[in-house]
Amino acid sequence: MDAPDPSTGSYYVSDDFYAALVEDFSGWQTPDRAITDAALRESCAQFLAEEARLLDSDRLDDWLALFVPECIYWVPGTRDGDPRREIAIAFDDRRRLEDRIFRLRTGEAWSQRPRSRTTRMVSNIELFSTPDPEIAMVRSNFLTVEFRDGETRIWSGWNGHRLRDMTTRWKILVKQVNLIDYDQNLRNPSIVL
Amino acid sequence: MTGLRSIDGVASGPAWDYDKLVFEDRVHRILYTDPRIFDEEMTKIFGAVWVYLGHESQIPAPNDFVATRMGRRPLILVRDSEGVLRALYNRCTHRGSTVCREARGSAKSFQCGYHGWTFLNSGKLNGVPWPDGYADNFEDEKFNLAQVPRVESYRGFVFGTLNLDAPSLADYLGGVAGPLDEWLDRHPGGKVVVCEANRLKFKGNWKLLYDNSADGYHVVFSHRSLLAMENRFDEDGDKGMAFYKSSPDNAPMYVRYFGNGHHFKDKRPNVEDRPGALWEIEGPHPGMEHFEASLRQRLGDRADLALDLASSEPVNINVFPNLHILGNHIQVSTPVSVDETDTTWYGTAVVDETGELEGTVDAVNALRMRTQESFPNFGEVDDLVNFEQIQVGFQAEEDEWVYMHRGLGIPDRFEVDDDGVITGPPTDEVFMREHMKAWKRLMMAEPRIAISRTV
Numbered sequence: 001m002d003a004p005d006p007s008t009g010s011y012y013v014s015d016d017f018y019a020a021l022v023e024d025f026s027g028w029q030t031p032d033r034a035i036t037d038a039a040l041r042e043s044c045a046q047f048l049a050e051e052a053r054l055l056d057s058d059r060l061d062d063w064l065a066l067f068v069p070e071c072i073y074w075v076p077g078t079r080d081g082d083p084r085r086e087i088a089i090a091f092d093d094r095r096r097l098e099d100r101i102f103r104l105r106t107g108e109a110w111s112q113r114p115r116s117r118t119t120r121m122v123s124n125i126e127l128f129s130t131p132d133p134e135i136a137m138v139r140s141n142f143l144t145v146e147f148r149d150g151e152t153r154i155w156s157g158w159n160g161h162r163l164r165d166m167t168t169r170w171k172i173l174v175k176q177v178n179l180i181d182y183d184q185n186l187r188n189p190s191i192v193l
Numbered sequence: 194m195t196g197l198r199s200i201d202g203v204a205s206g207p208a209w210d211y212d213k214l215v216f217e218d219r220v221h222r223i224l225y226t227d228p229r230i231f232d233e234e235m236t237k238i239f240g241a242v243w244v245y246l247g248h249e250s251q252i253p254a255p256n257d258f259v260a261t262r263m264g265r266r267p268l269i270l271v272r273d274s275e276g277v278l279r280a281l282y283n284r285c286t287h288r289g290s291t292v293c294r295e296a297r298g299s300a301k302s303f304q305c306g307y308h309g310w311t312f313l314n315s316g317k318l319n320g321v322p323w324p325d326g327y328a329d330n331f332e333d334e335k336f337n338l339a340q341v342p343r344v345e346s347y348r349g350f351v352f353g354t355l356n357l358d359a360p361s362l363a364d365y366l367g368g369v370a371g372p373l374d375e376w377l378d379r380h381p382g383g384k385v386v387v388c389e390a391n392r393l394k395f396k397g398n399w400k401l402l403y404d405n406s407a408d409g410y411h412v413v414f415s416h417r418s419l420l421a422m423e424n425r426f427d428e429d430g431d432k433g434m435a436f437y438k439s440s441p442d443n444a445p446m447y448v449r450y451f452g453n454g455h456h457f458k459d460k461r462p463n464v465e466d467r468p469g470a471l472w473e474i475e476g477p478h479p480g481m482e483h484f485e486a487s488l489r490q491r492l493g494d495r496a497d498l499a500l501d502l503a504s505s506e507p508v509n510i511n512v513f514p515n516l517h518i519l520g521n522h523i524q525v526s527t528p529v530s531v532d533e534t535d536t537t538w539y540g541t542a543v544v545d546e547t548g549e550l551e552g553t554v555d556a557v558n559a560l561r562m563r564t565q566e567s568f569p570n571f572g573e574v575d576d577l578v579n580f581e582q583i584q585v586g587f588q589a590e591e592d593e594w595v596y597m598h599r600g601l602g603i604p605d606r607f608e609v610d611d612d613g614v615i616t617g618p619p620t621d622e623v624f625m626r627e628h629m630k631a632w633k634r635l636m637m638a639e640p641r642i643a644i645s646r647t648v
């Protein structure tokens with residue numbers, strides 16, 4: 001039997017998947033797991049710059065192509081919480097990410113009419129190893145300046161990327177966006193962070 | 194108890210003659226733009242009626258507290274050491290600093306950061322540094338934290354009012370308690386717990402949100418992108434709020450006005466009354482196919498009941514002025530200023546103390562978290578921008594009127610029962626006209642506002 005298509009059926013977001021996700025995203029930023037290989041760090045920095053550029057230039061399909069098929073985009077509303085038990089600012093699987101992009105493109109998503117323009121700075125990139133030699137965890141700080149409808153404002157925080165295939169071509173398994181103001185009332189959070 | 198809306202005997206009367214600003218078919222734009230009206234609302238609405246303050250599941254144990262606001266008043270909602278629910282003013286009786294700067298937690302006492310006065314979680318002043326520098330007797334009640342004199346819970350929903358003449362909470366809720374009961378009773382044990390929130394804000398007056406809360410007219414326009422998204426695999430699909438699409442006024446749903454500003458949009462009649470029918474109209478959600486298969490395998494015929502609990506309940510229950518039950522959310526709106534409002538969409542989770550769900554409650558909640566994130570992400574953001582754009586439009590000051598007359602003057606449009614409860618078609622603005630009448634009555638009254646310091 002072929003694997004189900006995650007764009008049409010969400011079979012992979014299972015109990016086990018959630019449990020592994022929570023495990024993968026706890027306690028990973030430890031000195032003993034730091035990756036110091038300069039070439040690897042450089043290729044990772046390039047990859048994150050590419051991701052930022054695709055988002056800033058509204059190339060959302062190309063951005064989505066950076067993800068593995070069974071991916072997660074996660075903006076937690078707490079620190080160290082469990083998405084099975086609490087509401088997240090966003091918790092998108094592949095299909096919901098495609099929903100998100102579809103909606104923005106209808107031209108009738110009033111929160112994005114006019115569309116936002118963004119410029120993203122990504123810095124303080126640190127790589128951490130995982131038990132799987134093909135997978136790395138990456139922490140980076142972001143500063144996203146959003147201009148929309150005459151106003152300019154800032155989103156900031158740090159991203160946790162879980163990346164695969166570091167020796168060939170990076171792919172995003174999970175992108176976790178940790179806003180500094182995750183627990184506050186946010187005005188029009190309708191851009192992809 | 195101390196009277197508040199008078200300083201040295203100078204009472205503060207209405208800012209405007211509201212008879213000239215609120216008519217049957219329209220209201221004046223300054224209701225939404227004038228800071229004086231906003232200030233007056235903070236007393237005559239957000240002080241004088243029962244205001245929703247929080248949910249008991251946020252403070253389950255003695256000494257638990259959560260920060261909240263009543264209008265703009267900073268409060269600490271506590272379950273004190275004796276288990277009594279209290280809404281303490283987060284305002285030091287010395288020179289006025291806040292005594293609690295955490296959003297939530299557990300504490301037997303609160304110490305002010307400025308000069309160290311300490312208060313028990315009953316509000317009682319417990320200690321003052323170097324008291325021999327004072328001639329006062331600190332046993333005097335006047336140094337205890339102020340608190341909301343009347344705090345009551347209705348099945349977990351905690352409300353407070355400063356108005357000594359307000360009716361009981363049950364009388365204030367009146368008929369809207371019916372849909373609230375039904376909403377709770379669809380859950381095992383007749384209860385839910387809150388589990389974090391989608392927290393949003395908009396640059397607009399708080400009433401724009403209340404006016405929208407039972408508005409069935411905006412749905413297919415303001416939420417067009419959401420409806421298209423939920424049905425993108427089948428354009429003629431029936432997912433989500435698709436029952437609004439063709440001619441909503443001919444659908445069996447209705448809007449109902451209960452009095453005291455409370456209303457109810459009941460969309461349940463659009464959905465077949467059988468297990469699984471709610472689940473069938475859910476749009477796509479993360480984990481949907483996995484958890485459905487696993488629940489069907491574990492529960493067999495009873496799986497539909499569990500899946501319906503993960504599905505959005507098609508109701509909007511609006512309790513004036515700041516509580517909205519929508520789908521599975523407890524949505525709370527909090528005014529910040531005349532043109533800024535916070536709106537917090539608390540998620541709710543199912544608890545299963547009696548084992549009705551045969552051990553599947555965690556799976557139900559894992560689904561239910563994702564179904565609840567959909568509307569704030571893909572629906573509410575568009576409404577909030579539309580509200581902000583109303584606030585922009587209102588800057589055109591010579592164009593004075595805001596019309597809310599849909600349905601007005603059309604014969605046989607409504608039914609009014611013996612209790613005065615009004616029922617009409619779902620796109621009708623009758624609920625808005627009625628809550629504006631209630632608003633006007635409150636703004637023209639002189640409520641007996643008080644605080645308490647008695648512990």
Ligand code: FES
Pocket residue numbers: 285286287288289290305306307308309310
């Ligand atoms: S203001 Fe609180 S102790 Fe002085």
Ligand SMILES: [Fe+2]
Pocket residue numbers: 405411412415416572576
């Ligand atoms: Fe809406």
